[in-house]
Amino acid sequence: MVVDKTSLETIWAWLDQVPDPEIPVISLTDLGIIRDVAWQGDTLEITVTPTYSGCPATSIINLDIETALRARGIKKLSLKRQLSPAWTTDWLSDAGRKKLENYGIAPPQPAGGPQHCPHCKSPAVEKISQFGSTPCKAQWRCTACLEPFDYFKCI
């Protein structure tokens, strides 16, 4: 039997189509949590790092990766958890940042707060709470258009 090893480029492209379960507008590769894809013999090994250690989406993400790859014919698959180096929002792709903003979530900024309101683009914004509806987000509000919005925490 010929073992057909799908190219790593193709695997990455497939993973780029798997949405984040909590913020489906961005993909797992946009999020920067897929750290490595490699063939170990005839087993495909995917290395994933968690965003937050208690994020309930982590187990769903592993399940989604497995489902997506099995659906495309990958038979032998192993998922590896990697804690170090710890995930940072610096690994969010530029495409991911744009998609977040278009979706109404302000992308992370090194300054520690949103650059502007993702709706009306006014820089007049204020923090409501350091935490939000998922571990990766905080709640902010625009004082120009008065809309509350999510800010993707910078870590």
Add this chain to the structure above:
Amino acid sequence: MNDPLFEFCCRMGDNTLVLGHRVSEWCGVAPVIEEDIALANIALDLIGQTQLWLGLAGEVEDAGRDADALAFHRDVWDFRNLLLVEQPNGDFGQTMMRQFLFDGWHLAMLKGLMTSSHDQIAAIAEKSVKEVTYHMERSSDTVIGLGDGTEESHKRMQDALNVLWPYAGEMFVSDNVDAAMVEAGIAPDPAALRAGFEALLADVLGAATLVRPEDDFAHKGGKNGVRHSEHLGHMLTNMQWLQRAYPDATW
């Protein structure tokens, strides 16, 4: 004595487990929804860290117990958390003061663990330090906001500090487990973290217009499991009841 590395991992994991559970008791009943969400998020981080610490403890012990078995099938005398984290929530101010005191120790300990000679411990610390830095920012801001707030909030924060202070000292007491960790280059000596903690207290309590109690009497017996306060057993009956009523139930 048990393997000191196993003991150490249980201490770290039991601290995050017990405090995580305590903080989660606010879920649905916090004073305002933003605080409710913030507390639930902090609890979630702590429980996530617990899975890492107790998972590692199970690997070190190599007796077939995983993080869930350690969390749900041990009794009070096997828990190794600090007395501080098992203290009841009290009012919101007391919960935030407890969080601030613990965060101050926790963050310093994790920073020390980032250079641990044990790779898995260094990795857990590297991950946790980001989350705990965020906890610290919020707990110190809240202690300052409420301490330097209204007459009522100031009084409640000073009362909270007075009630919790006798439980703060245990964080910096070193014993033979700590000595073994220091010798192996695995963890810093908790006693060496005290000076940094006092500097933090001076800053935050000063800004909060709160007074550090003078008497440093410290209750001990949590981290070595010799004498937990009566509160832990009550908490465990609540936390563990499902696994005790229906052992190894899954869904």
